[in-house]
Amino acid sequence: MILRRPLLWLILALAALFVWLPLRTHDVALREDLILVAVAIILTSNLNLMIGYTGYVNFGHIVFYGLGGYVGLYLATVLNWHLVAAALTAGVAVSVLALLFGLGILRLRGAYFALATIGVLVAVQAFVANFEPWGRSTGMYVSFQSYTPLGGARRALWITYYLIIGVMALSLILSLGIRRSKFGLGLFAIREDEDAAIVLGVNATVYKAIIYSVSAFLPAVAGALMFFKNGMIDPSIAFEYMLSLEGIVMLMLGGQGTVAGSALGAALYERLRSYLLTSPRLSEFHLVIAGALLLLVVRLAPGGLIGWLYRLVPRSREVVE
Amino acid sequence: MTPLLEVQGISKRFGGLQAVGDVSFTLQEGEILGLIGPNGAGKTTLFNLVNGVYKTDTGSIIFAGKDITGCSPDQVVHLGLARTHQIVRPLNGMSVLENVIVGACYGREYQSLRAAHATALEVLEQVGLASRANAPAHSLTLAFKKRLEVARALAARPKLLLLDEVLAGLNPTEIAQMIDLIRKIRDSGVSVFMIEHVMQAIMNLSDRILVLNLGHKIAEAPPAEVVKNPDVVEAYLGFPDIVDKLRGTP
Numbered sequence: 001m002i003l004r005r006p007l008l009w010l011i012l013a014l015a016a017l018f019v020w021l022p023l024r025t026h027d028v029a030l031r032e033d034l035i036l037v038a039v040a041i042i043l044t045s046n047l048n049l050m051i052g053y054t055g056y057v058n059f060g061h062i063v064f065y066g067l068g069g070y071v072g073l074y075l076a077t078v079l080n081w082h083l084v085a086a087a088l089t090a091g092v093a094v095s096v097l098a099l100l101f102g103l104g105i106l107r108l109r110g111a112y113f114a115l116a117t118i119g120v121l122v123a124v125q126a127f128v129a130n131f132e133p134w135g136r137s138t139g140m141y142v143s144f145q146s147y148t149p150l151g152g153a154r155r156a157l158w159i160t161y162y163l164i165i166g167v168m169a170l171s172l173i174l175s176l177g178i179r180r181s182k183f184g185l186g187l188f189a190i191r192e193d194e195d196a197a198i199v200l201g202v203n204a205t206v207y208k209a210i211i212y213s214v215s216a217f218l219p220a221v222a223g224a225l226m227f228f229k230n231g232m233i234d235p236s237i238a239f240e241y242m243l244s245l246e247g248i249v250m251l252m253l254g255g256q257g258t259v260a261g262s263a264l265g266a267a268l269y270e271r272l273r274s275y276l277l278t279s280p281r282l283s284e285f286h287l288v289i290a291g292a293l294l295l296l297v298v299r300l301a302p303g304g305l306i307g308w309l310y311r312l313v314p315r316s317r318e319v320v321e
Numbered sequence: 322m323t324p325l326l327e328v329q330g331i332s333k334r335f336g337g338l339q340a341v342g343d344v345s346f347t348l349q350e351g352e353i354l355g356l357i358g359p360n361g362a363g364k365t366t367l368f369n370l371v372n373g374v375y376k377t378d379t380g381s382i383i384f385a386g387k388d389i390t391g392c393s394p395d396q397v398v399h400l401g402l403a404r405t406h407q408i409v410r411p412l413n414g415m416s417v418l419e420n421v422i423v424g425a426c427y428g429r430e431y432q433s434l435r436a437a438h439a440t441a442l443e444v445l446e447q448v449g450l451a452s453r454a455n456a457p458a459h460s461l462t463l464a465f466k467k468r469l470e471v472a473r474a475l476a477a478r479p480k481l482l483l484l485d486e487v488l489a490g491l492n493p494t495e496i497a498q499m500i501d502l503i504r505k506i507r508d509s510g511v512s513v514f515m516i517e518h519v520m521q522a523i524m525n526l527s528d529r530i531l532v533l534n535l536g537h538k539i540a541e542a543p544p545a546e547v548v549k550n551p552d553v554v555e556a557y558l559g560f561p562d563i564v565d566k567l568r569g570t571p
Contacts, residue, residue: 181434182433182437185419185422186426186427188412192412192413198395199372199374199404200398200424200473200477201395201428201431202427
């Protein structure tokens with residue numbers, strides 16, 4: 001079924017492009033740019049499962065990424081696990097934790113749920129900042145020998161890059177698969193009218209908890225890979241509030257509820273952000289632009305870029321979903 | 322024969338208001354049971370208790386031999402009890418067809434997407450919405466939205482259908498079409514429990530009628546008897562010769 005979706009092939013082509021571009025010239029700077037775009041796409045497309053598909057705004061989505069980073073780094077450096085095993089275990093652990101959180105806070109709706117997600121973020125960060133095994137507020141560093149099993153630091157960075165591209169492709173394929181499934185239909189029904197969905201037979205409590213947990217998995221895996229690559233983690237960079245908010249901007253910009261929109265918004269915004277951050281005069285200015293952008297999109301094009309494309313070319317719905 | 326639905330002494334209190342008080346009744350398989358009463362009598366609350374939107378304070382509800390007291394609405398649908406809403410609740414961002422597919426996917430048979438698609442098309446044909454299948458649900462007129470409510474509930478392949486004022490707000494032609502549809506639904510083997518204020522319709526359709534006033538049952542009888550019941554006349558109908566007026570040719 002999903003094999004017949006044109007978007008699947010676009011996703012694979014995008015991943016291939018990400019692999020090929022830096023490989024061609026062994027351009028490390030380009031690789032570092034692309035890895036940030038890939039992480040933005042991973043975070044945004046998984047956030048889309050909550051906001052776009054289910055209609056629940058999660059302000060604390062970054063908590064999955066940060067926790068995944070901590071669990072992954074702890075396993076890979078302190079317990080000397082293989083990176084892939086550490087990242088996957090981090091994903092599973094954070095998903096299970098999200099399921100437990102979800103069963104609690106998903107009883108709330110609308111603004112109350114959104115507030116609770118901020119609470120989760122603040123609470124987790126405070127916990128980690130005081131957790132001795134994870135180095136409290138100074139965090140953890142990757143010891144150089146952790147790179148040895150992957151063939152040294154230089155090779156390890158490339159391997160991590162390819163793994164992150166893989167996670168990016170999986171994130172988009174997951175979004176596409178859910179969109180085309182019965183499970184996804186149930187989520188859309190919850191988004192449109194949760195009470196009506198329940199009366200139609202959708203078990204909203206379970207569905208919401210599952211999707212909250214699913215939306216945690218790949219971001220946590222990406223966090224484990226990314227912080228391993230960066231060589232260190234501490235509570236302020238792991239749980240960066242701004243990144244959580246910017247994820248929402250990316251999603252709205254591209255078009256919430258669509259797979260292509262989450263990827264497009266993430267890529268565009270991330271490039272803009274990198275440009276602003278590195279430009280000497282505008283480096284402290286990017287959040288002002290993020291805020292203004294969000295206002296403009298919500299006010300003028302609530303469907304984002306993809307929504308705008310749908311209006312322009314209605315038939316594009318069939319391909320760009 | 323054991324009844325399809327057997328409600329025993331259910332009550333619901335909202336703060337100081339006894340919305341439903343100690344109501345008991347039965348519904349036989351293949352029957353159309355009407356539910357009437359003045360505004361605020363507790364009719365919709367009774368529906369909400371039967372399909373699990375509200376938890377009952379007391380009493381029990383047996384449906385198709387199973388105790389469904391305390392079940393949530395989604396569990397109740399899987400057992401074959403579907404409903405429509407008095408105030409229509411289409412899933413606005415989705416098409417008419419998708420709305421009905423949700424009903425089929427999560428209904429009694431828990432159909433796969435592919436099977437649900439076929440069921441939905443069939444049901445849309447049945448309720449006369451086939452030509453609007455791909456329209457966005459929010460674009461329908463009220464009459465069509467009411468049909469969509471019925472279609473979604475029917476797609477669940479229910480044994481019992483609760484219809485909450487599906488005739489309200491429709492013009493005479495639309496009412497006639499809907500009455501015809503309800504008859505056909507019953508003839509296809511689905512029992513019906515319906516709230517209605519359109520007296521002519523409910524008197525003609527119902528095998529029996531349940532009358533609520535201030536949360537309490539004041540009558541449960543065939544239409545001809547209900548309209549002669551002095552309590553019903555006083556609480557709701559208003560004048561005693563109503564039966565002749567309504568049974569006369571329209």
